[in-house]
Amino acid sequence: xxxxxxxxxxxxxxxxxxxTAENAEFDSNGVQFVINPYDEFSLARAMWFxxxxxASVTVITVxxxxxxxxxxxxxxxxxxxxxxxxxxxxDGITVAKQLAEVIKSNAYDLIxxxxxxxxxxxxxxxxxxxxxxxxxxxxxCVGLEIExxxxxxxxxxxxxxETLGTELPAVIAGQKGLVEEKDLRIPNMRxxxxxxxxxxQVLPGIEATSSTKDVSxxxxxxxxxxxxxxxxxxxxxxxxxxxxxx
Amino acid sequence: xxxxxxxxxxxxxxxxxxxxxxxxxKKIAQQLSTQxxxxxxxxxxxxxxxxxxxxxxxxxxxxxxxxxxxxxVSSIIAQAATQENAEVVIIDSSSNGLYVAPAVATIxxxxxxxxxxxxxxxxxxxxxxxxxxxxxxxxxxxISSAVKVIxxxxxxxxxxxxxxxxxxxxxxxxxxxSGVNSTAINKNAGKVSIADADIVVSGGRGLKGPExxxxxxxxxxxxxxxxxxSKPVSDLGWxxxxxxxxxxxxxxxxxxxxxxxxSGAIQHLAGVNASKVKVVxxxxxxxxxxKAAEYGIVGDAFEVVPQLIEKLxxxxxxx
Numbered sequence: 416x417x418x419x420x421x422x423x424x425x426x427x428x429x430x431x432x433x434x435t436a437e438n439a440e441f442d443s444n445g446v447q448f449v450i451n452p453y454d455e456f457s458l459a460r461a462m463w464f465x466x467x468x469x470a471s472v473t474v475i476t477v478x479x480x481x482x483x484x485x486x487x488x489x490x491x492x493x494x495x496x497x498x499x500x501x502x503x504x505x506d507g508i509t510v511a512k513q514l515a516e517v518i519k520s521n522a523y524d525l526i527x528x529x530x531x532x533x534x535x536x537x538x539x540x541x542x543x544x545x546x547x548x549x550x551x552x553x554x555x556c557v558g559l560e561i562e563x564x565x566x567x568x569x570x571x572x573x574x575x576x577e578t579l580g581t582e583l584p585a586v587i588a589g590q591k592g593l594v595e596e597k598d599l600r601i602p603n604m605r606x607x608x609x610x611x612x613x614x615x616q617v618l619p620g621i622e623a624t625s626s627t628k629d630v631s632x633x634x635x636x637x638x639x640x641x642x643x644x645x646x647x648x649x650x651x652x653x654x655x656x657x658x659x660x661x
Numbered sequence: 662x663x664x665x666x667x668x669x670x671x672x673x674x675x676x677x678x679x680x681x682x683x684x685x686x687k688k689i690a691q692q693l694s695t696q697x698x699x700x701x702x703x704x705x706x707x708x709x710x711x712x713x714x715x716x717x718x719x720x721x722x723x724x725x726x727x728x729x730x731x732x733x734v735s736s737i738i739a740q741a742a743t744q745e746n747a748e749v750v751i752i753d754s755s756s757n758g759l760y761v762a763p764a765v766a767t768i769x770x771x772x773x774x775x776x777x778x779x780x781x782x783x784x785x786x787x788x789x790x791x792x793x794x795x796x797x798x799x800x801x802x803x804i805s806s807a808v809k810v811i812x813x814x815x816x817x818x819x820x821x822x823x824x825x826x827x828x829x830x831x832x833x834x835x836x837x838x839s840g841v842n843s844t845a846i847n848k849n850a851g852k853v854s855i856a857d858a859d860i861v862v863s864g865g866r867g868l869k870g871p872e873x874x875x876x877x878x879x880x881x882x883x884x885x886x887x888x889x890x891s892k893p894v895s896d897l898g899w900x901x902x903x904x905x906x907x908x909x910x911x912x913x914x915x916x917x918x919x920x921x922x923x924s925g926a927i928q929h930l931a932g933v934n935a936s937k938v939k940v941v942x943x944x945x946x947x948x949x950x951x952k953a954a955e956y957g958i959v960g961d962a963f964e965v966v967p968q969l970i971e972k973l974x975x976x977x978x979x980x
Contacts, residue, residue: 428908428928432797441794452909508766508773531759533795533908537775538754542731542763551840552731554760557902571903573756574854578845591895591909592902626772626806630788633799635934641941641957647968650940651976653956658938660860660917661884661976 416470416561416583418461419523421514421540422489423451423504423532424482434632441534441632450485453529457589459599460559461527462493468561471495473523477504477513483615490610491602497613502620507539509625514540515547516621524564524583530555530590535629541588551581557592664690665698665747666715667738669757671729673705677820677857678753678813680713684821685813686751687714688780693748697825700741700832702726702734711827713820719745719832726836728843729757735764736837742769744832747808749787754812755856762812772804775812795908795931815856816914816937853887855906860886860917861936863906864894867922867943867962871899876966877921883973889913891923907932922962925950942966 426432427447435442450458464470474489475498476482486497500513518526526548531538545552551566557576558569564583569576571592602610644650654661666686668679683699690697699715701707703726707718719741726733738761742750752762754775766773776792778799786803792814793800804811855861862881864874874888881888888904895905906913908928918936922943923929930953933939941954944961951957958965 426794428795428931429926431927432794434798506772507763511763511767535793535800536795537773538759539763539766539773539775542735542760543767543773546735546764546767552764553841554731555756571756572846572848573856574852575846575848576903577843577847579841580844581841591905596896626804627774628803628805629793629800630803631801632793633801634797635799638953638955641951641954643951643957643959645958647958647965647972650956650958650969651972654917654938654940655976655980658917658955660938661973 416464416468416525417523418464418470418472418525418527419518420454420458420461420472420474420489420494421526421528422454422458422474422476422485423529423534424448424476424478424485425451425532425534428452428533432634438631438633448485450488451529451532453531453533453590455599456591456593457527457529457587458489458492458494459594460589462600463594464561465493473498475500475514475517477502477510477620479503486615487610488602490613490615491606492600493606495613497615499615499617500620501617505625506627507537508543509623511540511543511547512623513620514544517618518548525561526550526584526586528586528588530588541586545586548584548586551585553579553581553585554588556587556589559587559589559593662693662695662748663698663745664693664695664749664751665700665742665745666751668699668701668704668710669753669755670701670704673703675704675706675709676755678755678815680820681815681818682751682753682813683710683713683715684823685780685818687821687823688818689749689751690714692781692784695748698745698747700738702737707829708827711825712822714823714825715827716825718827718829720829721832721834723836730839730841730843731757731760731764732840733837735761735768737834738765739768740834741832742808750808750810752810752812754814758812762810766810769808769810770806771808771810772806773810773812774802774804776814777811778814778817780818792935796912796934797931814914814935816916816935853885855887855889855904855911855913858887858915860884861889861906861913861915862886862919862921863889863891863923864921865891865923866893874900876962879970880919880966883970883977886917891929920950920954921966923950924948925953
């Protein structure tokens with residue numbers, strides 16, 4: 416089984432978000448970038464298929480050379496090779512088009528992604544990619560087993576889970592629950608050394624124009640101070656009469 | 662030209678966000694001086710949508726659609742958009758909506774923006790405001806394609822009454838090959854889901870162990886809310902991961918969010934700050950959550966919460 420894991424290179428979850436160029440651009444100054452946490456769950460599951468079922472694992476991202484540390488980290492975790500599509504990740508559908516172009520000529524059986532990235536949160540790439548490729552698609556996946564070409568997946572739904580069956584080739588968008596937190600991988604020194612020798616291929620992107628553009632950003636308005644109440648009676652009173660939420 | 666809204670239902674009943682999405686669609690239809698068309702699939706009271714401004718309701722009734730299938734539903738929405746010559750297609754950014762909308766946009770060769778929270782500030786260029794950076798910021802995003810797909814965030818625009826005399830039509834789209842088949846659905850019977858809840862009661866490590874979760878459950882029950890937890894609590898295995906709310910867990914956009922024994926890490930706050938009113942109960946007055954909350958009580962959860970449950974029972978019996 417050939418697995419492709421799509422990785423997004425995003426600001427760390429603890430990052431303070433700031434903008435520059437009169438709020439037109441994200442300010443990456445001083446920001447630590449990481450593998451998108453949702454993608455990390457999918458990567459960890461891919462490693463399980465590699466170790467238990469002999470799958471090969473390729474990781475891919477769309478972006479400039481600054482995204483390569485996340486690909487190297489994925490290689491250090493155990494992916495076999497990496498691809499960077501040298502193009503700007505301008506919006507989800509454009510990223511999906513760039514990915515689809517590479518996938519069409521490489522016949523991957525299973526495409527794993529995260530449900531969304533924690534920067535733009537569009538939750539667009541996996542669904543758009545599956546549609547472009549006409550592959551089966553399961554979103555918000557919290558459990559995944561594969562026998563031959565037969566896929567059994569558990570999907571989170573509002574208030575529970577749904578068991579779904581489908582066939583490869585498929586796009587599966589993972590999230591928390593796909594693997595246990597303890598099964599997330601931290602690269603060890605040997606993995607880091609080996610990653611340096613693994614192939615990282617840079618491919619040119621295709622011409623693709625985005626239909627959406629972030630023209631400006633803003634941060635949430637400063638919050639007024641928290642009102643400290645001293646009794647449960649007072650809390651119920653303010654929630655009922657002031658906030659009107661109970 | 663028209664605006665099309667997919668009004669989502671479950672087991673025949675409209676979800677609350679369906680009314681919000683139709684209200685939002687009405688606003689855009691007014692901005693574009695065009696009519697609003699609502700699409701329903703196996704909904705019982707489709708005519709209800711006229712009270713939120715739908716001019717025309719196109720109804721799909723098909724027994725094979727009783728279980729939600731993303732590929733089939735996205736194909737139906739795209740067919741409806743084509744038939745109605747829709748310039749704007751609105752799909753809510755709930756879990757099912759997020760599942761289908763990227764496919765709809767791809768089929769229609771449309772630009773797609775999810776998690777939108779306001780009516781367009783401008784219709785030329787078409788500009789919407791959406792949540793980004795896990796609720797730490799907003800983006801004003803322009804959509805330049807002829808057809809635009811908009812994902813509406815829950816509890817953002819609100820439900821607005823707008824009476825129209827709607828016409829109703831049956832719609833019989835082609836049913837796509839499903840590709841993915843549902844074999845079992847496991848729902849927590851009788852429990853309010855975090856996605857649907859107006860009130861969410863959430864517990865953190867301050868509760869000291871899973872054996873104390875009756876405090877969270879009892880408070881949620883008396884408020885008619887859902888239960889949730891912080892990331893450490895789910896990582897420790899005290900609660901299932903599907904209750905984890907925060908940046909990498911479930912997003913919360915409820916009317917009231919009560920955080921008990923949760924310090925308020927930046928990742929947690931990012932996931933819950935779309936809630937309208939946040940209450941924090943924490944023994945540590947320096948807990949960061951106090952900076953994010955509207956109301957707070959500095960106190961021991963093991964004393965405050967039982968009192969709160971008792972007083973809310975009294976409150977409920979009077980109101």
